[in-house]
């Protein structure tokens with residue numbers, strides 16, 4: 780076999796193996812992405828909420844604790860979203876009609892909480908995280924066992940708009956339960 784025939788055999792052989800490797804790697808990348816999208820890619824931007832409520836301003840700048848607003852998170856199933864009355868605890872009527880000092884941004888956004896007669900209206904916040912109805916998720920035991928908000932929700936304190944950063948699909952839940960000796964029988968999460 781001279782050099783020329785060797786090259787004629789080798790070139791397609793190398794080409795074929797490169798194609799095979801690309802296909803196999805591609806398959807696994809796609810497959811793992813499909814079953815659990817990597818957190819770095821995120822899950823797209825958070826929704827546009829009826830009021831531009833920035834966690835950054837409240838948590839990082841004003842230093843308000845998560846549980847000040849999400850009051851039930853240590854004791855109940857749902858963390859709960861604060862009612863408008865709770866916003867008005869800090870942003871009172873006077874501030875909203877501009878007679879007291881508050882930032883223009885805050886005043887403009889908070890004005891949307893009131894109807895024409897000046898009554899505060901409930902806000903239809905758009906849900907960011909949501910497990911299907913057949914799944915039971917309870918916040919309390921997680922917080923009581925030292926799982927931090929950040930573990931599941933990412934660094935909300937630095938989010939202008941809350942977005943989902945962790946998969947939180949069944950495999951994700953079960954993997955963490957297994958690693959922490961938390962229950963993994965079906966009835967734990969499914970009624």
Ligand code: HEC
Pocket residue numbers: 828832834837838843844845846847848849860861904905906907908909928929932935936940941
């Ligand atoms: C001043 C009140 C306030 C504080 C403090 C606050 N939040 Fe919130 N949070 C809200 C409001 C209002 C919403 C609903 C609007 C939204 O999604 O941005 C919300 C939404 C969320 C959501 C998304 C809920 C969903 O629909 O899935 C998460 C997660 C969250 N907060 C976590 C945190 C964490 C973690 C902290 C502390 C680092 C925190 N919050 C501090 C008021 C607050």
Ligand code: HEC
Pocket residue numbers: 830831832833836837841843861862863865866867868869870881882884885886888889
């Ligand atoms: C514990 C006090 C406190 C509570 C409760 C609170 N806020 Fe604020 N909020 C602040 C402070 C402090 C600022 C920063 C100063 C300012 O802009 O007035 C602020 C700023 C804002 C801003 C302007 C943000 C910006 O980009 O300048 C909006 C909008 C706002 N708050 C909405 C809300 C809503 C809606 C709620 C209820 C879900 C709420 N706040 C509950 C203290 C609070």
Ligand code: HEC
Pocket residue numbers: 845846849852856857858859860908909910911916918921922926927928929930931932947
């Ligand atoms: C083990 C993961 C996990 C941890 C830890 C966790 N969450 Fe959640 N959170 C979720 C899941 C899953 C949902 C969606 C629940 C549903 O659809 O019923 C959710 C929903 C929420 C919501 C919106 C719905 C509701 O429950 O009111 C808020 C607000 C929230 N979380 C805040 C927090 C805060 C604040 C902390 C920390 C004190 C925290 N979460 C810790 C997984 C977690």
Ligand code: HEC
Pocket residue numbers: 910914915916917920921924926930931947948951952953955956959960961962967968
């Ligand atoms: C980061 C780790 C982690 C993740 C992610 C996680 N969990 Fe948990 N879960 C725990 C721990 C730790 C406990 C407490 C177990 C105990 O009481 O000893 C727990 C407890 C629970 C309980 C109460 C179990 C009982 O009866 O004591 C339920 C229900 C639950 N988790 C559902 C879920 C669901 C649904 C998801 C996904 C959406 C999820 N968890 C994601 C760590 C996690």
Ligand code: HEC
Pocket residue numbers: 910911914947948949950952953956962963964965966967968969
């Ligand atoms: C730690 C919590 C947890 C446990 C334990 C768990 N699941 Fe799930 N399961 C989930 C969550 C969260 C979802 C919804 C998200 C998803 O589709 O992955 C889900 C979804 C499902 C679905 C619907 C899948 C789909 O495509 O819609 C089925 C079926 C299911 N689980 C069966 C089971 C069975 C059977 C077991 C016991 C072997 C089990 N689960 C144990 C959390 C759990």
